[in-house]
Amino acid sequence: MVQEGQPQVREKGVWRANVRLWFVAVISITLLSACFIASCVVTYHFTYGKTGKRLSELHTYYSSLTCFSEGTRVTEKVWGCCPNAWKPFGSSCYFISTEKRFWSKSEQNCVGMGAHLVVINTEAEQNFIIQQLNESFSYFLGLSDPQGNGKWQWIDQTPFDENVRFWHQNEPNFSAEQCASIVFWNPGKWGWNDDFCDTKRNSICEMKKIYL
Incomplete structure (x- = not known):
């Protein structure tokens, strides 16, 4: 009986290991995505934010x-x-x-x-x-x-x-x-x-x- 159960134990172990790998992969992708989005927001803020501010200032002097x-x-x-x-x-x-x-x-x-x-x-x-x-x-x-x-x-x-x-x-x-x-x-x-x-x-x- 013990010998018949060993393949099931191994299968469960492999399944749990795969689940852990997938879990780590999903978490990693989520974190990378969050970092990328944050980076884009910061870049937009400093680049386009400053450009928008300068455009706003110039529009006080110029119509176009x-x-x-x-x-x-x-x-x-x-x-x-x-x-x-x-x-x-x-x-x-x-x-x-x-x-x-x-x-x-x-x-x-x-x-x-x-x-x-x-x-x-x-x-x-x-x-x-x-x-x-x-x-x-x-x-x-x-x-x-x-x-x-x-x-x-x-x-x-x-x-x-x-x-x-x-x-x-x-x-x-x-x-x-x-x-x-x-x-x-x-x-x-x-x-x-x-x-x-x-x-x-x-x-x-x-x-x-x-x-x-």
């Missing part, structure tokens, strides 16, 4: 945005958006203000639109910007020397790179001129010039694109 396709892969942010009348380049949007203001008022005007005076980081960016400008005017940049000691600094705290600068020849040349502008001087060249901050100039605003 223009978006441009910038990628096709699922892992990439596909659309880069700028407010209407702003020019897209790289990861930024640019606005050319034709209203003349002091340097500080120019910066306030940019801030009021969710931007700041332009910060030029590359020659390509410089070349793009000058294509948008009128040679008859000069435009304030987000570059200043508050102490008049030759320590120029960008408005967004980007370190001033001595290798990326586009001053006209022999500029800057006067410590009392503590703000920088970009201006066209003959014989046919755009460049930076140190300027009096309380001179009224046109200006260039820059903001980061919104990615959707």
Whole structure:
């Protein structure tokens, strides 16, 4: 009788082991699914939540945005958006203000639109910007020397790179001129010039694109 019951005992043991394995597998899958969902929620909150907040802020200044396709892969942010009348380049949007203001008022005007005076980081960016400008005017940049000691600094705290600068020849040349502008001087060249901050100039605003 004992020998006849042994196969049943073994079968029960195997069945219980299988049940345990299935139970562990189900629990593991459930936990992994929960982690994945939580990860998606967190990613959505930080990515789309911030985007939504930025869009909401911009809509207080602008009625509509223009978006441009910038990628096709699922892992990439596909659309880069700028407010209407702003020019897209790289990861930024640019606005050319034709209203003349002091340097500080120019910066306030940019801030009021969710931007700041332009910060030029590359020659390509410089070349793009000058294509948008009128040679008859000069435009304030987000570059200043508050102490008049030759320590120029960008408005967004980007370190001033001595290798990326586009001053006209022999500029800057006067410590009392503590703000920088970009201006066209003959014989046919755009460049930076140190300027009096309380001179009224046109200006260039820059903001980061919104990615959707």
